[in-house]
Structure formats: C-alpha cells, structure tokens
Amino acid sequence: DSGVTQTPKHLITATGQRVTLRCSPRSGDLSVYWYQQSLDQGLQFLIQYYNGEERAKGNILERFSAQQFPDLHSELNLSSLELGDSALYFCASSVEGQGYNEQFFGPGTRLTVL
Amino acid sequence: AQKVTQAQTEISVVEKEDVTLDCVYETRDTTYYLFWYKQPPSGELVFLIRRNSFDEQNEISGRYSWNFQKSTSSFNFTITASQVVDSAVYFCALSEVHGSGNTGKLIFGQGTTLQVKP
Numbered sequence: 001d002s003g004v005t006q007t008p009k010h011l012i013t014a015t016g017q018r019v020t021l022r023c024s025p026r027s028g029d030l031s032v033y034w035y036q037q038s039l040d041q042g043l044q045f046l047i048q049y050y051n052g053e054e055r056a057k058g059n060i061l062e063r064f065s066a067q068q069f070p071d072l073h074s075e076l077n078l079s080s081l082e083l084g085d086s087a088l089y090f091c092a093s094s095v096e097g098q099g100y101n102e103q104f105f106g107p108g109t110r111l112t113v114l
Numbered sequence: 115a116q117k118v119t120q121a122q123t124e125i126s127v128v129e130k131e132d133v134t135l136d137c138v139y140e141t142r143d144t145t146y147y148l149f150w151y152k153q154p155p156s157g158e159l160v161f162l163i164r165r166n167s168f169d170e171q172n173e174i175s176g177r178y179s180w181n182f183q184k185s186t187s188s189f190n191f192t193i194t195a196s197q198v199v200d201s202a203v204y205f206c207a208l209s210e211v212h213g214s215g216n217t218g219k220l221i222f223g224q225g226t227t228l229q230v231k232p
Contacts, residue, residue, distance in 0.1 A: 002158065031218065043205065043222040056217035090159060099147050099209040099216045100166065105159035 003027065004106035006091050012112045018079040021109045023091030025072055029104070031055065031097025032074040034066055037108070038087040049074055050097040081113045116141045118208050120223035127196050128231050135191045135226045137206030143167075145211040148182065148189045149220065153203040162204075165189060196230045203227045 003026035013019055025032050034046040045058035049068035060066075063081075068074045078085060088108045094101035117140040127133045139148065150162040163173065165182050173180045177194045193200055207220040 002160075033218070033220075035220075042224050043220075045219045045221070048217055048219060056215065056219050058219060088157065092159075094218055097218050099145075099211045099218050100164070101218050102149075102161050102164055103218065103220065104161060105151075107156075107158045110157075 002104040002106065004091060004093050004104050006089075006106035006109050008109060009107065010110050010112075012114065013081060014114055015081055015083060017081050017113075018077065019081065019111065021076040021078070021089055021091075021111075023074045023076070023093075023106060025074070025091075025093030026104055029093035029095055030072065031094045031101070032068055032072070033092040033094070033103060034060075034074070034076050035090040035092065035105075036087045037090060038084075041087075043090075046076070048097060055097055078111070083113050086111055086113045116143075116208060116210055116213060116221050118206050118221055118223035120204075120206055120226050122226045123224070124227045124229070126229045126231065129198060130195050132192060132194050133196050133228065133230075135193075135204050135206075135228065137189045137191065137223060139187050139189065139206070139208045141187075141208060141210055141213065143210040143213045146213075147209040147211075149207040149209065150180065150189075150191050151205045151207060151222075153205065153225070155202070159205070162191075193228075196228075198230050198232055201228060201230045 031050045046060040048056040092103040206223045
C-alpha cells in the first residue's frame with residue numbers, strides 16, 4: 001500500500017459526459033501528479049500540482065482540468081468524454097515535487113467510456 | 115528530445131532463470147534521474163529504484179540488480195533466480211532536472227511484460 005488513495009476504483013460512463021477523479025496523497029507529500037495509461041499511448045504525464053499550485057503540464061487535453069485543494073487532495077475533471085478517453089488514470093504523490101523525488105502511485109481509476 | 119525505449123515487449127522465462135530487462139534513454143539534460151517501476155497484475159505501480167545521472171555504480175537489492183551505463187545511455191534491470199511472483203509489467207522512467215524545470219515529470223518507456231512460468 002503506497003499510502004496514495006484514489007476514488008472511484010472503476011467508472012463507467014457515456015460519451016459526452018463529465019466525471020471527476022479524486023486523489024489523496026501520502027501524508028506529508030506536497031506534490032500530486034496525474035498520469036494516463038492507455039494501450040496505444042502507454043503511460044503519459046498529464047499534470048502536476050505542488051502545494052496547491054500548478055507546477056507542470058504535459059499532454060493534457062483542454063477538455064481535462066485539475067486542481068489541488070488546501071488539504072492537498074486533488075481532483076481531475078474530464079469533460080465531453082470520448083471513447084478514446086477510456087484508460088487507467090493514476091495519481092502519484094511525492095514530498096517536494098522535484099526530479100529526484102520518488103513518486104508513489106495510487107491504485108488508479110479505470111475509466112470506461114461507452 | 116527526451117525518450118525512454120524498452121525494446122523488449124514481452125519476455126517469458128521459467129522459474130529460477132535470470133532475466134535482464136533493457137532500458138535505453140535519450141536526454142540532452144546533464145542532470146537526470148532514472149527509475150524502475152513494477153506493475154503487477156493487480157495494476158498499481160510500485161517504485162523499485164531511483165538512480166541519478168552522476169552515480170554509475172551498480173546496485174543490488176536481493177535478487178534485483180541494476181546496471182547504469184551512461185556511455186550507452188542504458189539502465190538495465192536484472193532479476194536473478196526469477197520467481198512466479200516477479201510476473202508483472204516493468205517500466206523504466208526518466209526525470210530530467212533542467213529540461214522539465216525539475217518538476218519530477220516522469221517519461222515512461224512502453225514497458226516490458228515479464229512472465230515467469232513455474
């Protein structure tokens with residue numbers, strides 16, 4: 001158990017809908033990362049927050065947004081969902097959000113868009 | 115451009131065999147970190163090791179060992195006397211310091227699926 005929690009574990013929804021994925025980092029970690037794992041794209045970095053502020057952005061679609069709240073939990077919002085958004089979404093956390101920090105991953109949220 | 119290549123898509127071995135998973139990376143950064151993660155069938159990603167670009171010493175942890183060679187931009191992972199529980203997908207990842215603004219953004223390889231048969 002990494003100490004990172006993600007809810008829900010599974011999510012099934014329809015095209016065009018909007019969903020919110022939630023992540024709670026390990027106790028003491030200030031940085032949260034979101035990654036998407038799909039069969040065709042592999043594991044891809046989406047976005048990073050550090051202590052409530054956006055720190056880095058990767059291949060995140062405009063339909064997707066995220067935020068980190070004062071209690072350090074984070075939410076990833078996916079809207080106007082398409083079939084291609086079906087994937088496993090991971091949240092990871094690290095102490096300081098820097099290159100040498102180990103990232104600890106949550107169990108993931110499996111999103112299925114029908 | 116930064117890139118991580120794991121050329122072996124799938125490897126199958128019989129228990130107790132040694133197996134090496136290859137990882138080749140590309141970066142223009144002089145300071146970077148390399149990682150290995152394990153993804154067992156249950157799906158979570160488990161951190162295995164971190165290595166910085168200035169430390170080329172090999173590392174051994176039980177049955178696991180890592181060989182970092184800057185000259186060939188490789189960071190290979192060897193499992194000695196493999197066991198069925200080693201069956202998983204293994205990912206190599208790169209984190210650039212200057213290139214990413216030291217954000218810790220991980221660039222992953224495509225992963226190698228290791229199947230250890232009894």
